[in-house]
Amino acid sequence: MGVRRWIRAWPVYRQLTGPDPLGRGKAAESARSAGLVPRTERADRVVDSVCPYCAVGCAQRVFVREEPHEHVVQIEGNPNSPISRGRLCPKGAASKQLVTGPQRVQKVRYRPPYGTGWQDLDLDTAMDMVVDRVLEARRKGWQDRDAKGRTLRRTMGIASLGGATLDNEENYLIKKLFTALGALQVENQARI
Ligand code: SF4
Secondary structure, three states, X not given: OOHHHHHHHOHHHHHHHOOOOOOOOHHHOOHHHHOOOOHHHHOOEEEEEEOOOOOOOOEEEEEEEOOOOOEEEEEEXXXXXXXXXXXXXXXXXXXXXXXXXXXXOOOEEEOOOOOOOOEEEOHHHHHHHHHHHHHHHHHHOEEEEOOOOOEEEXXXXXXXXXXXXXXXXXXXXXXXXXXXXXXXXXXEHHXX
């Protein structure tokens, strides 16, 4: 590199002679930085979503690339959201890891009573097992009338405890489902 070229590449020279006298923009930019493009520019489409981590429900924009296979390249806050207005906390900003992390469990895991190891189950089998247990617990804990013959029609065999990751819509559906099953004990972490 010649002396002139070296001087022109020197950030202080560019700061003193160019349009960026405070050295906060182009004057301080290296050749490598100038060649970088945001991950979002490589996306083929953007999908609106909601951060899954907590009940604040910050809105997200999920940037998806189709090639060589469909995959998420970046997740950012959605500025159109009246709740979060484009912001995500550090946890929400890192939620791409939740989707793409190699340690993510992608199969249903089951450890039978007294078992010492986990088994893989297919989703249909697992769902049938859940349904069987819910119906059995409901039936066992069912109370049709109290000691004075008054109508109860409830089950004491099922309780629901929701977590802070559940949003309004999920809590609405959970309350509706469990009330329809006859359960009285429907609680959420936020109330405890
Ligand atoms: S971005 Fe943070 S505050 Fe917003 S929903 Fe996700 S975890 Fe909650």
